[in-house]
Amino acid sequence: MTTPNESTAAAQPSSESVKGRWDGVDVHFGEEGGRLTYGSYLRLGQLLDQQHLESDPPAHDELLFITIHQVYELWFKQILHEMTASRDAMLSGELWRAQHLLRRVHTIERTLTQQVDILETMTPQDFGEFRHRLSPASGFQSVQFREIEFLSGAKDPSFVRRFRGLSEAEKVRLAQRLEEPTLWEAFLAVLGEAGFETETEDDIRGALHKVAHDRSQFAAVWELAEALLQHDELAAAWRARHVVMVERMIGTKPGTGGSSGAGYLRSRLDLRYYPLLWSLRSSL
Ligand code: HEM
């Protein structure tokens, strides 16, 4: 019996094969031909070498600041993966799958809002040790954040124009998001498939009413509408949590990205992806 880290003749990589057998178990080899390990699979060498402080001498809390943002971006990537698949599932009529994937998005979004607690263990004084080094960078420049907004339904090309320092690849990604169908457009296709007109806003209001009042017939459509509303509510909760954290950290100072700071962020609190799902509430 060998233990997982011992090498065996059977598991030696050859130049031809990327698979082998070890104690009756398939053994896979990574790109370099070495046997796959935890660290090589997860590319930890690269991942754990990506935290570079701007402060010098190093400010203790800057590692936390970088880590939090990198974790956000990893989850943004996952959210985009799930939202794209959910949109495509709606377009191909797989409503159960669209809803299943949106539920995963909700869980990630709750986690993202809770993560603010970790950042708030940093005091404004400790943030002040390295904040001046960050300008003109800001969360405003998060391409994936804007992709999520566009894919959700809030397409606003003015954000692309206001972006500074975008790479060509990032410009292409944002341009594609402005072109492709949003979750809302996919949902309208679902309403269409269910037999409703969706040409005008009044058509859509009418369709939502019928769905809401005949849940036995339109159960899957109603559940999907609720999942979209939940996504909208969770995005709004993140914006609200973020602005209060910002007030706690920098008060009324302008932002490093060049905006008025909390004032600008407050102006975005009323953003809703699906206003018709919200206004439906007033007439139920
Ligand atoms: C100490 C913590 C933080 C402070 C003081 C802060 C402050 C700000 C400020 C002032 C803005 C307005 C843009 C500007 O800089 O002029 C902004 C925007 C933004 N921040 Fe943060 N932020 C913090 C943490 C985070 C974290 C952890 C994230 C997660 C990715 C984040 C994401 C964003 C995004 C996406 C925007 C653009 C929002 C929009 O345009 O609606 N921020 N932040």
Ligand SMILES: N[C@@H](CC(=O)c1ccccc1NC=O)C(=O)O
């Ligand atoms: N805009 C923030 C700085 C900040 O939080 C930040 C800076 C660089 C990269 C991401 C950031 N996060 C959110 O805005 C500030 O004005 O203090």
